[in-house]
Amino acid sequence: MPSRLSRISYTESVVELNRQIHSVSKQATSLYQQAASYFAGVDKYKTLVSELETRLEQKQRQLLTVSAIDKARLIESISVIQQRLDNIKSEFESKRLLRLDSAISVCSKILEMTESHNFEGTQLKSAKFLGTILLLSPGRGKKLSELHQRFKPAYKAVLSIRLLDKLIKDGNLRHSYTLKHYDVNTRYEKQSSFSSPYSQSVVLPIMLTALFQDIGFQHPDVIAIMKGDGSLDEFRPLQPEERNLMLKLGYKYAIDYLQNGLGLQEYTGNSKLEKERFTVLEKSRVKFQLELLKDALSSKIGIGDIIKIPQVYTSVVLSTKRNFIKKDLPKAAKIISQLALNSSVNLKAAEAFISIVGHFPQGYGVTLIPKNLQGVELNNYEYGIVTRLNPSNPDEPICKIVTRNLTYITSGATTSIKKDCNLHFNVARNKLSKVDAARLRNIMQTLSYSFKADDVDNLIPSLWEPYEYFSDVKNQSLWKK
Incomplete structure (x- = not known):
């Protein structure tokens, strides 16, 4: 049976994928809308659960002192409260699993669109995906910032995985958790799913972290900083204290979302032993996600550069600044070089990334x-138009004439300029x-x-x-x- 991607144009499929990640549809089904819904209701949920658990404790203590007649009524009351508590928790858990399943489904679609059965094919498909995104940007217009904001997550996710592949291929990654699961012989097998240990334990968490790196900005506390009462332009230059608070809260809520808003996948088999092993692997995956996000902020061990470098690069290529200037895009890779010189990112990681993207972005x-x-x-x-990754010289992009x-x-030919x-x-x-x-x-x-x-x-x-x-x-x- 042909995939859905074969029935619509590739460009339309890229638009649809980004819509599934970040949109403002009435149905509120995009990943970012699901996150906004979680943030809007999680405090109320915690308060209600706490209140019900407190009432249960109080009534259970009363069982020790009431008469037999009152005990029967009290037991019935406890049962009603317990049932309500179980229902609330069950509903909350169901929504969490739905959010996680939706996120994994999007990651699977991204892999389907950007990876092939080998390294060379993967580079070409990734170039096509990244190039299509930039070519869908008109470079100007009142809603350009909003458009770029929606394009960023998938763009970062693809670049993060390409950087990961490059670092491993060149022997420049020494992260024990990542190398433990890597298998060169199965790296590109079943690229549209997460069936292999490496894709499940390494590729998936990197993609999820890249997709949701800025998800904390969907929290009401952060939205209040960016939009105020709704009259402020969220893409305006922020005052230093505003920006610092926004980043601090955004990071805090992103951690919460990866850990609790998405959390662990659910085991569906019947084996107790397999369930225990599955849970251990899932806990390791989530731990790795949090490590990536934390290290992207502190750069203590270097693994966070896998998502930090693409984030910085994407913030220039798909800038949300109102004064966006497209001719500045070749500066994006040079900013990465400067960060490496300042030891803000690992030099080997920066060099690997620039060797992938060159100085001219795909679609330029x-x-x-x-x-x-x-x-x-x-x-x-x-x-x-720049249509290939991995130019032999960063200043000489590979273009379709x-x-x-x-x-x-x-x-026209495809050639190095x-x-x-x-x-x-x-x-x-x-x-x-x-x-x-x-x-x-x-x-x-x-x-x-x-x-x-x-x-x-x-x-x-x-x-x-x-x-x-x-x-x-x-x-x-x-x-x-």
Whole structure:
């Protein structure tokens, strides 16, 4: 039976997946809405449980002193209270398991969309997923911050697993829990499920932690800081004291959600021995999740960098700042390098991550100087889109060329763009500085989907915006070999 992904376009499936993670639907079924519901009701639940347990204790003590006639009524009252308490706990537990099952299901879908049966196929599928997300961002607009906020969790989760794979592949991970479960021969088997010990004990908790790293921001206490009474822009620059409190509370509630809002999976078999083993493994998984989240904050042992580095990178690529500037995206990887120089993240982890993503994010629109068949550079520029991970040089992104002779094409080559031909860099821009302005203006008008008069102030563009180009379904096959 074909998967659901085969019945709808890949782009639509990416949109739907992100909607399942973070949306504002009336049904409140997204992972982040489920978390918001948990935070909104957990204190009331704890208070009610505490009150009922106190009443039970009081009535059970009364049994020692009442008459036989009153004892019967008292026992009946205790039974009613106990039944109500059991029902409340059972309902709460059912909702917890539903939240956990929903989260695991989303993680499974992410793996299905980003992993193949081998390393090379996985890199290509991951590049496609990450690139599609950035290509779904118009780069501007009143709701851009909200859109980026919804895209962040899945984007971080994929980058975290790719960083994990890279560190293990290069022998640069020394975390005993992770290596204990790793099996190179089964790493990419059944990539859409969590049946192997490694995927269940390592891949799943890393993905869950990346997905819910910022889930504490759904708590009413944090929302009050960000939105006030609802009149404040949650994406505004915060005052230092506001930001510090927001981060402190967000971290506290994220820990609570991973530990209690999601917690342990439920054993469904009949073997007591297997149940005990399953529970031990689940407790280890949750412990690992909390270790990841805590170390991402403190960087004491380095394992937290697996989610910290993607988080920092994603905060730039999918920035929620109202003054988002797309041409700043190549700075994201350089920020990671700076963090490593300051010992804020592990140097090996930073180098591994940059070797994966390069300096130009997947889906980024590159403007380049083309060459003729003799290898001579031409006095114009063409468009490309970054479509591959693991460039041999971080400054030389692997791109799908989407124009030729100033005409959009779908059969362009996938090639590495040298630094001296990439108009992001001055060395390339200077080559076109002597070209007649009228010719440059004509090139811009010919290639632009939405040419504006003020665009002529930047006749040698350092990048282009491929959002409208990618919105056309026929242009969404960028990753075909």
